[in-house]
Structures are given as structure tokens and as C-alpha cells.
Amino acid sequence: MSKLHIDQYSNLESVIHHRDPRIKLIAFFALVLFIVITPPESFMTFALYGTFIFILILLSKIPIKYVIKRSIIIIPFVLIIVVFTPFLKKGSILWDYQIGSIKIAITYEGLIMLWNVLIKAYLSLLSMILLMASTRFINLIKAMRCLRLPKLVVMIFSFMYRYLFVLHDELTKMKYAKESRTMGDKRFFRIKVLSNMLGVLFIKSYERGESLYLAMCSRGFDGTIRTLDQDRLTKNDIFFLLLVAVLLAFIMMSGYFID
Amino acid sequence: MARRVIEIKNLTYSYPDGTDALRGINLEVFEGEILGIIGPNRAGKSTLLLHLNGILRGKGYIRILGLDISDGNLKKIRSKVGMVFQDPDNQLFMPTVFEDVAFGPLNMGLPKHEVQKAVTEALQKVDMLDSMKRISHHLSFGEKRRISIATVLSMKPEILVLDEPSSNMDPKHRRDLINFLKGLEITRIIATHDLDMVLDICNRVALIDKNTIVADGDVLDILSDKDLMEAHNLEVPYRITGYKTS
Numbered sequence: 008m009s010k011l012h013i014d015q016y017s018n019l020e021s022v023i024h025h026r027d028p029r030i031k032l033i034a035f036f037a038l039v040l041f042i043v044i045t046p047p048e049s050f051m052t053f054a055l056y057g058t059f060i061f062i063l064i065l066l067s068k069i070p071i072k073y074v075i076k077r078s079i080i081i082i083p084f085v086l087i088i089v090v091f092t093p094f095l096k097k098g099s100i101l102w103d104y105q106i107g108s109i110k111i112a113i114t115y116e117g118l119i120m121l122w123n124v125l126i127k128a129y130l131s132l133l134s135m136i137l138l139m140a141s142t143r144f145i146n147l148i149k150a151m152r153c154l155r156l157p158k159l160v161v162m163i164f165s166f167m168y169r170y171l172f173v174l175h176d177e178l179t180k181m182k183y184a185k186e187s188r189t190m191g192d193k194r195f196f197r198i199k200v201l202s203n204m205l206g207v208l209f210i211k212s213y214e215r216g217e218s219l220y221l222a223m224c225s226r227g228f229d230g231t232i233r234t235l236d237q238d239r240l241t242k243n244d245i246f247f248l249l250l251v252a253v254l255l256a257f258i259m260m261s262g263y264f265i266d
Numbered sequence: 267m268a269r270r271v272i273e274i275k276n277l278t279y280s281y282p283d284g285t286d287a288l289r290g291i292n293l294e295v296f297e298g299e300i301l302g303i304i305g306p307n308r309a310g311k312s313t314l315l316l317h318l319n320g321i322l323r324g325k326g327y328i329r330i331l332g333l334d335i336s337d338g339n340l341k342k343i344r345s346k347v348g349m350v351f352q353d354p355d356n357q358l359f360m361p362t363v364f365e366d367v368a369f370g371p372l373n374m375g376l377p378k379h380e381v382q383k384a385v386t387e388a389l390q391k392v393d394m395l396d397s398m399k400r401i402s403h404h405l406s407f408g409e410k411r412r413i414s415i416a417t418v419l420s421m422k423p424e425i426l427v428l429d430e431p432s433s434n435m436d437p438k439h440r441r442d443l444i445n446f447l448k449g450l451e452i453t454r455i456i457a458t459h460d461l462d463m464v465l466d467i468c469n470r471v472a473l474i475d476k477n478t479i480v481a482d483g484d485v486l487d488i489l490s491d492k493d494l495m496e497a498h499n500l501e502v503p504y505r506i507t508g509y510k511t512s
Binding site: 144145148165166168169170172173215218219221222223224225226227228229231233234235 | 316319321341344345347349351353355356357358359360361362365368369370372373374375378381382401402403417418421
């Protein structure tokens with residue numbers, strides 16, 4: 008049994024958790040879409056989206072600390088991509104500095120672009136984290152299936168989920184075996200061993216993929232993916248979807264009037 | 267005389283890199299038989315098993331339930347030959363137990379209510395009905411083994427093929443498994459190193475070594491033959507030592 012917890016809060020009881028995963032998938036996708044199409048300078052609209060997400064998180068009873076912690080991990084990756092735009096983008100100069108023959112300048116347009124990417128990425132991330140944390144992964148997979156996402160893509164997601172745990176177990180076992188034979192290691196040695204372990208893990212996964220396919224064929228798999236689904240939507244689900252739609256429309260409109 | 271369900275004549279198979287895996291295999295299995303396949307590591311046991319449902323296709327004559335291994339017959343053969351692999355993590359690839367046990371029946375094209383019935387029956391047989399909604403990686407090893415068997419029982423096979431079914435099982439679950447396998451009524455083929463289990467379940471045994479069958483016959487005759495067993499990296503099970511001195 009694996010100790011990896013990727014959906015540890017998905018069994019809580021809350022209005023958000025009880026919504027049908029299909030509805031959630033649509034609602035959160037719409038939310039992200041609305042966030043992304045917001046004009047960069049509608050600061051009020053972003054604030055409203057932020058408040059909306061914050062209320063959803065409160066309703067879901069998922070600890071805020073957990074959501075923040077999760078979201079912070081991704082921020083550096085976004086930063087790496089956009090951190091130089093204020094210097095590179097041409098426009099009205101807010102601040103400049105001369106070092107020898109090189110002139111460094113920060114432009115207003117560049118700063119707005121940085122803000123635009125950061126706030127959109129962060130708000131989208133928060134909504135995705137909320138979706139993932141409030142839904143069991145297998146239900147999410149079922150939802151994708153119901154919403155007619157390509158079956159192959161859904162199958163890949165489901166394998167990813169299933170084998171993440173197996174791989175984690177294998178890596179843990181290798182780590183124990185390595186530590187059992189390590190007496191005071193040096194940093195360089197550690198990195199070298201880690202790279203070897205990853206190599207072995209890769210080969211193991213490859214071989215597992217082969218055996219897995221044989222096991223699938225043995226049970227009559229012929230390339231067509233067949234599944235059974237039987238969930239029904241409740242009135243509350245429809246109501247939730249409508250509510251989200253109305254709120255999103257409201258926030259978008261208010262953005263136009265306020266700014 | 268019972269119906270011949272498996273007929274193999276002069277089967278030869280080489281790995282893609284050219285090394286021999288099977289040479290001149292001749293094997294007949296009759297309906298209801300419980301055949302144990304024993305032999306040292308890398309003798310070719312698993313390779314032989316993979317020929318029984320057409321996963322591998324060596325040269326030679328193979329008839330499974332009277333059908334030859336051709337693309338047209340493959341679907342039928344695979345629904346009639348239930349193959350349980352050694353590593354349950356390879357056998358259980360769907361997120362939940364239900365979906366895994368339903369995988370075979372769905373591929374057979376059964377309608378929805380029959381799939382559900384087949385799943386319920388199969389899980390009942392392995393005494394895991396309560397686990398239908400559980401997630402596969404939350405199961406213990408013994409439970410995974412039982413579910414693995416259920417995943418092929420749900421296809422109502424006529425031949426059950428098992429690769430090392432008792433490995434890594436604690437004694438109680440091993441005993442439960444042995445009793446369970448004994449209680450089935452279909453033809454069973456079991457490749458294993460667990461010679462005590464062979465004594466308990468099988469009514470015939472085939473010894474494979476160096477890619478070919480070296481002995482085929484009565485369980486007690488073969489397992490108590492000290493010279494034969496030791497010549498092939500095996501040993502006479504302790505509880506029948508002295509049964510026959512050779």
C-alpha cells in the first residue's frame with residue numbers, strides 16, 4: 008500500500024465536494040477561461056475572481072494553508088518565464104539605470120504584462136488546485152469520460168493515476184536498498200546514485216508497460232476502450248452550474264463598468 | 267475419454283534476439299485436468315504459458331479448444347483462456363476494482379447488466395464482493411492476487427492459466443488460494459515453484475528445463491523422483507521424501 012497522498016482532502020464533506028465531477032469540471036474550466044480572457048488592467052475584476060475563488064475554497068473546507076502551499080510550488084516556474092518582460096518589452100519607461108554602455112529600463116507595458124501573466128496563472132492555479140483537491144481522481148476520470156474527452160487521453164490519465172503509486176513504491180524500495188548499503192555518502196555520489204535509480208525506474212516502467220499491454224490483450228483488449236458509466240445529475244448540480252455561470256457573467260460585466 | 271482442450275505439437279519459439287525459448291514442445295491437456303508446470307528459473311514456463319492464448323506465436327501446431335491460433339480466433343481464445351499474471355500490479359491496471367473486473371466482459375461485448383452480473387459473481391467467488399468500489403492501490407498483496415483471479419473469472423473461461431499464483435502470499439492466504447483453486451471445476455494450468463501446492467492441487471505435472479519438456483506424468487511419480495528433480499534444480503518436497511527411493 009502506497010503512502011503517496013495526492014487526493015488527501017477529496018473525501019471531505021462539503022457543498023463543493025458533493026457536486027457532480029462533470030459539473031465541477033465544466034464550472035472550473037469556465038472559471039479559468041473567464042480569468043484568462045479578462046483584460047490585464049481590470050484590477051477590480053481580478054479582485055472579484057479572487058474573492059470568488061476564496062469563497063469556494065472556504066465552502067470546500069479544504070485548509071487554506073494547503074491550497075497556498077500547493078500554489079506556491081508552481082509560482083517559480085511562471086516567474087522564470089516572465090521575470091524579464093519588464094526589461095525587454097518596449098514602451099513608456101518608468102525607471103532606467105545606466106551600467107557602462109548598457110542601459111536597463113523597466114517599461115509600464117512590461118510591468119503590466121508581468122502582472123497579467125502572474126495574476127492569471129495564480130488565479131487559474133488556485134481554481135485547479137481546488138478542483139483537484141475536492142474531487143477524487145477516479146471521479147475526475149469518469150467525468151472526462153462522460154464529457155466525451157478522447158478515450159485514449161482519459162485512459163492515459165487513468166494509467167497515470169494508477170501507476171503513480173506503483174512507481175512511488177518502487178522508488179521507495181530502491182531508496183531503502185540504497186540507504187541500507189550507504190555509509191556516509193558524499194553529495195556528488197548521491198546525485199550519481201539518484202540518476203542511476205531514475206534510469207532503472209525508467210527501464211522498469213518501460214518493461215511494466217509491455218507486460219501491462221500483454222495483460223490487457225489477454226483479457227480481450229483490441230484497441231477499443233469500453234467502459235460503463237451510470238451517474239446521474241441532481242438538481243443541486245444544475246443549480247451550482249447556473250450559479251457559477253451567473254456569477255462569472257456578473258464579475259465580467261462589473262469589470263467593464265467599474266474600470 | 268475427456269475432451270482435449272489444449273493440443274501442442276512440436277512448438278518452437280525464439281526470442282526476437284535469436285535465443286531459444288522453447289524447443290520441440292509437445293503437450294496435451296484434457297478437460298478438467300489440473301496441470302502443474304514446474305522447472306527451474308528461465309526454463310521457459312512463462313513463455314509456454316504466453317502461447318496458450320496467442321500472446322506469443324511460435325512455430326508449431328497449437329489447438330486451443332479445437333481452434334487454431336489465428337487473428338480471427340484470437341478474441342474467442344482469449345475469452346476462453348483466463349490468464350493470471352504473476353505481478354498483480356500488471357494485472358490490475360484500472361483505477362477501481364469494479365472497472366478492472368469489468369474490463370474483460372466489456373471487451374467481450376457483453377451488455378451492461380450482464381457485465382455487472384459477471385463482475386458480482388466473479389468477486390463473490392474470490393470472496394471480495396465488499397471491495398467492488400475500492401481503489402486498486404489500496405488493496406493488500408493477497409487481495410490484489412484474489413482480484414487478479416476475479417478479473418479473468420468474470421470472463422467465464424474454460425481454461426484458467428496461472429503464473430506463480432502462490433508467490434509472496436502469507437501461509438493462510440496461500441492455503442485459502444489452494445483451496446479455492448481446488449474447488450474450481452474448469453481446466454487449470456499452474457506454473458510454479460511451490461511444489462507443495464502442486465502436490466495439493468494438481469493431478470498431472472510437466473517438468474520443463476532448458477526450453478523443453480523433460481517429464482510429463484503423475485504428480486507423485488515425478489515429484490518423488492530424487493534424481494530427476496535434482497538434475498533440474500528442483501527438490502523432492504519434504505513431505506514425500508521416502509515415498510519412493512530411487
